[in-house]
Amino acid sequence: MRPAGRHALGWWGLILPAFLLMTAFYVAPILQVLAISFTEPQPGLGNYERLLTSESVQRVIGTTLRIGVVTTAIALVLGYALAYRIALSGPKAQRWWLLAVLVPLWISVLVRAFAWVTLLRRQGLVNQGLMAVGAIEEPLALVWNEFGIVVGMVHYMVPYAVLPMLSAMREIDPRVLAAARGLGAGRAGAFLRVFLPLSLPGVFAAGVLVFIFSLGFYITPAILGGGKTLMAAEWIKLQILDLIRWGLGAMMATVLVVAILGTLAVFSRLVNLRRLFGAGG
Amino acid sequence: MSGRAGHALSLQAVSKRYGEFVAVADASLEVGSGRFLTLLGPSGSGKTTILMMIAGFVEPSAGRVLLDGRDITAVPPERREFGMVFQGYALFPHMTVAENVAFPLRVRRLGRAERDARVRATLDLVQLEQFADRRPSQLSGGQQQRVALARALVFDPALLLLDEPLSALDKKLRAELQDELKALHRRVGRTFINVTHDQEEALSLSDEIAILNNGRLVQVGAPHALYERPATRFVASFLGRSNFIEGEAEEDDGGLVLRRGATRVLAVGRAGPGRALLSLRPEKIAVLPEGEAEDNVVEGRIAAWSYLGAGYAITVTTADLGELKVHLQAWRIPVTPAEGLPVRLGWPRGAAVAVAEDAA
Numbered sequence: 298m299r300p301a302g303r304h305a306l307g308w309w310g311l312i313l314p315a316f317l318l319m320t321a322f323y324v325a326p327i328l329q330v331l332a333i334s335f336t337e338p339q340p341g342l343g344n345y346e347r348l349l350t351s352e353s354v355q356r357v358i359g360t361t362l363r364i365g366v367v368t369t370a371i372a373l374v375l376g377y378a379l380a381y382r383i384a385l386s387g388p389k390a391q392r393w394w395l396l397a398v399l400v401p402l403w404i405s406v407l408v409r410a411f412a413w414v415t416l417l418r419r420q421g422l423v424n425q426g427l428m429a430v431g432a433i434e435e436p437l438a439l440v441w442n443e444f445g446i447v448v449g450m451v452h453y454m455v456p457y458a459v460l461p462m463l464s465a466m467r468e469i470d471p472r473v474l475a476a477a478r479g480l481g482a483g484r485a486g487a488f489l490r491v492f493l494p495l496s497l498p499g500v501f502a503a504g505v506l507v508f509i510f511s512l513g514f515y516i517t518p519a520i521l522g523g524g525k526t527l528m529a530a531e532w533i534k535l536q537i538l539d540l541i542r543w544g545l546g547a548m549m550a551t552v553l554v555v556a557i558l559g560t561l562a563v564f565s566r567l568v569n570l571r572r573l574f575g576a577g578g
Numbered sequence: 579m580s581g582r583a584g585h586a587l588s589l590q591a592v593s594k595r596y597g598e599f600v601a602v603a604d605a606s607l608e609v610g611s612g613r614f615l616t617l618l619g620p621s622g623s624g625k626t627t628i629l630m631m632i633a634g635f636v637e638p639s640a641g642r643v644l645l646d647g648r649d650i651t652a653v654p655p656e657r658r659e660f661g662m663v664f665q666g667y668a669l670f671p672h673m674t675v676a677e678n679v680a681f682p683l684r685v686r687r688l689g690r691a692e693r694d695a696r697v698r699a700t701l702d703l704v705q706l707e708q709f710a711d712r713r714p715s716q717l718s719g720g721q722q723q724r725v726a727l728a729r730a731l732v733f734d735p736a737l738l739l740l741d742e743p744l745s746a747l748d749k750k751l752r753a754e755l756q757d758e759l760k761a762l763h764r765r766v767g768r769t770f771i772n773v774t775h776d777q778e779e780a781l782s783l784s785d786e787i788a789i790l791n792n793g794r795l796v797q798v799g800a801p802h803a804l805y806e807r808p809a810t811r812f813v814a815s816f817l818g819r820s821n822f823i824e825g826e827a828e829e830d831d832g833g834l835v836l837r838r839g840a841t842r843v844l845a846v847g848r849a850g851p852g853r854a855l856l857s858l859r860p861e862k863i864a865v866l867p868e869g870e871a872e873d874n875v876v877e878g879r880i881a882a883w884s885y886l887g888a889g890y891a892i893t894v895t896t897a898d899l900g901e902l903k904v905h906l907q908a909w910r911i912p913v914t915p916a917e918g919l920p921v922r923l924g925w926p927r928g929a930a931v932a933v934a935e936d937a938a
Contacts, residue, residue, distance in 0.1 A: 478655045479633055481733065482685040486656075490685070494672045573662035 311402030311419060332553045337544030344548035354545075358552070361529040364518070365511035370452040372507050373500060375451065376458025380499075383459070384466035398456050408455060410520040413449045414440055417521075449517040455508060460501040465490075465499020505564045529553050537575050584612035584769035585646050585736040587632065590740070592641030594627050601627045604641070605795045614763050615771045616780040619790035620816070626741060628790070629773045633739050634658050645736060656685075661730030662739040666746055667722050669714035675725050676710040682733040690818075700732040703765070720751050727759075731766060740772040744779060744932055745796045756782055777817050783806070789813050791936070807847070814857035821863075821902050823930070827854035834932050839898035844873050847932030854935050860891070860905040862929035865921050867912040872924030878902070883915040890915055892921055 334344050347354045384395040401409070416422050419438035424436040439445060469492065475486035515530035520526070527535070529549055536546035593600070593758045600622040609615045617625040630636040632643060634655035643651045650658060661682075670678050676697055688873040690772060700708045714722055723743060730738055743759070744752045754804050758913060760783055763770050774780055775856040780787050781801045787813075788798040797809040808814035825838030833846040838858055878896035889907045892915055896902060902923065913921060 428703075470666075470668060472664050472666060472668040473634060475655075476662070476664050476670075477681070477685075478633070479660070479662040479664070479739075480682040480685070480729065481656050483656050484621070486685045490681070491670055495670075521592060 301415075311384050330547055331554065332547075333543050334545075334551050338542075338549070344544045347548070348552070354549070357529055357532045360443070360526060361512055364446055364450065364528060365508050367447055368454060368511045369504055369508045371447065372454040372458040373462075373504055376455050376503060377462055377496075377500065379455065380459045380462040380466055383463055384469075397451045398455065401452070404405045405575050406516050407520075408460035409452065410449055413445065413452070413521055415555060417445055417448065419445075427428060438439070440521055441525055444528050445523075446526060446528070447519035449521040450511060450514055450551050453514075453517060453542050454507045458507050461502040461506060462496060462499040465496050465502070469495045501567055505560060509560055512553060546577060580694070581716060584767055586611045587769065587771070588644045588647075589628070589632070590642045590644065592625075592628070592643065593633060594631060594636060595639045600793050602631070603793045605790075606641075607795065607798065609771060610767060612767050612769055614699060614760075614783060614785045616772045616774060616778060616784040616787045617790060618780040618787050620775055620871075622789040622792075624793040625773045625775075625790050626743070627793075628866045629739055629741055629771065632737070632771060633660055635663055638887075658844060659733070659735055659842060660739055661731050661735030661739045663726045663741065663743045665741045667714075667726040667744075669722055669729070670724055671714055674711050674713060675706060678714065678725055678756075679728045679732050686733060690931070692753065696732055697754045700728045703731070703762070704728045716729050720755055723747065723755060725757075727762065731768070735768070738768050740770065741747065741772055743772065745774070747775070752776075752779070759783060781817070787817075789816065791816070805904075807931055808857055808933050809855070810936050812936045814931075814933050817905065819860055819905075821860060822882040822933075823856040823858060823899055824853065825856075827851060827932070836930075836932075841876060842897075842900035843899075843930055844927040845930035845932055846928050849932040855935055856930045857933045858902070858925065858930045860903040861925050862926045863902065863904045865892075865904065865906060865911055865913060866924040870924070873927040874930065875924045877922055878900070878918045878921065880915055880917055880921060882917065890894055894921060896923070 335341070337344075348358075376489060379394075379398065383391055383398075386394060401498070401578075414421075418424070419436040423437070423439060426435075427433045428436065431565040439448075473491060473495070474487055477491045478484075513530055514528060515534070517524065517529045519534075522531070530553075533546045533549045533553075536542045587607075590603055592602060592605045598805070600872060605624075605628060607615075607628075607647055608802065617628055626780070627636060634653060638651060639678055641651075645658075647781050656812045658783055670681065673681070679692040679697045679700055680693055683696060688696075697710075698707065703737075704727055705804060706721060706724055706728065709725075713724060717725065723746075732804070739922070740759075744755055747755060756779060763783075772780075772783060772814060786798060787801055787804055789796045789804065791812050797804060797813050804813060804828040805817055808817065808820075814820040814822070823843060824838065825836040827849040828835050828837065828851070834849055834854070836843040836845055836849075836854055844854060849855075866875065876896050876899060878894040881893045881901065883890055883892040883896045885908075887908075889905055890911060892904045892906065894904055909932050913919060
């Protein structure tokens with residue numbers, strides 16, 4: 298064996314224990330569960346046939362995709378504005394902004410979901426406030442529907458949208474923006490023609506991250522959806538724990554995993570995914 | 579490029595303060611149409627701040643900026659119609675060379691046909707036509723610099739501002755691009771304002787140099803005028819090298835006489851009665867052969883010398899004038915330098931120029 302080859306083998310040897318551990322306790326059980334989709338209730342592709350025939354399966358997938366797309370879009374817009382503001386502020390202000398962005402991440406998702414219920418329910422602060430100022434007569438249905446789910450999920454996802462976009466914006470040379478102004482572009486022109494295109498890799502990265510997260514949301518839709526709007530994760534729980542239909546639940550889980558890997562595969566050609574994991578570059 | 583002539587710029591008592599810190603104090607400057615002016619100074623002297631006030635990126639705390647007599651102090655940078663080459667070039671990394679050059683025309687909403695024609699003509703001007711479809715990252719430093727120039731010139735700007743345009747390049751390339759920049763200035767006939775800390779670049783490129791120190795304009799003039807007749811100690815030492823001789827001044831018909839110990843130095847320039855300071859360039863001092871006379875003659879001994887190929891750099895210790903640095907061309911030196919060797923130094927009256935001490 299060539300020295301270089303032996304060298305590389307040494308490196309692989311170093312990660313071998315971690316690899317075995319992951320395979321034995323993580324990958325293998327997951328594959329085992331996913332395999333149930335082909336074996337229960339009887340061997341075959343029967344569960345997957347439901348993708349084409351069952352209206353309820355299609356509705357769940359449709360709802361999940363729709364909420365995922367809407368959440369991603371709103372989180373990107375809000376996150377972009379926030380990241381832009383942060384990128385343009387001084388180093389000291391940046392630290393405070395980042396803290397403000399990160400603090401919600403440290404609060405339990407359960408607490409946050411119930412907090413939104415309190416705010417958005419019929420006797421909640423939002424409805425009562427709007428009625429008090431006379432904007433509405435009847436309380437609006439703000440929760441236990443898709444609207445409530447999207448509100449809760451956007452709130453959860455904005456920090457994940459901000460961080461990759463901020464990292465991309467920080468890489469933009471401020472002199473390039475000054476150059477755009479100096480060469481005759483107004484503020485809007487410099488933003489649209491220079492800043493926005495240069496920050497797009499961060500937007501793509503944030504979009505992928507938020508969308509993938511959104512597909513697998515469980516607690517937030519379960520609480521804010523009130524059991525009426527079902528997303529994939531809650532539907533899987535329903536099949537497996539309540540209806541004891543392991544095959545169908547495992548089928549949906551497999552579809553979710555494939556959809557996520559598929560999204561990653563497509564976007565890894567468009568953006569540098571290492572940005573997602575904070576490696577920059 | 580149209581036949582529009584260059585424009586004249588003037589600064590009237592312009593100042594910039596950041597809290598207590600004075601970046602630029604009371605700078606007044608006239609740049610004639612079609613001239614090449616260089617703002618020269620060490621880092622922190624305020625030269626870039628002045629350029630940024632001309633460009634409109636920095637608002638003056640006081641004073642006015644005039645273009646052809648029109649007050650533009652309050653005009654935002656994008657409406658000044660000045661071309662600018664930024665330090666490090668600041669090319670748009672997501673655009674090709676042609677798109678970079680087209681940018682100023684695009685934001686001015688020029689028609690496609692005219693835009694393409696102008697981009698082509700300007701790329702031609704800087705000899706980059708075959709690189710039109712490359713990205714800036716695929717170009718060498720010198721090529722990037724030329725893209726930046728093309729981008730700054732393509733919209734026929736009133737002025738071209740250059741912020742340390744050559745500082746990112748290695749020495750050899752810098753000399754080459756200096757010549758190119760000079761030729762370009764002659765070809766386009768625009769007014770160029772350049773910022774640099776490199777005195778050689780300033781001397782070789784400029785019609786006029788404005789020297790700055792500590793936020794103040796110290797002296798403005800043609801390169802040879804500044805070199806031959808520096809106004810202050812700072813100018814004499816920043817532009818080239820200089821010996822300084824301090825002594826008691828007295829007037830005579832030929833100009834100025836400076837007395838130091840038993841030695842009288844004939845010099846030119848004006849100095850008040852009392853103490854005065856002379857600047858004497860090392861290359862203007864000769865080692866005199868036996869029996870030759872000169873306006874000023876001083877005897878001394880060689881304290882140190884080094885051979886530089888084209889010449890010698892010699893340090894001579896004298897009784898009254900202290901150590902004098904002398905630069906001699908190798909073929910003009912009548913003795914073989916050696917430490918301790920006695921030599922007679924001589925220089926014409928015009929070589930010693932009275933300069934002012936720097937303001938504190």
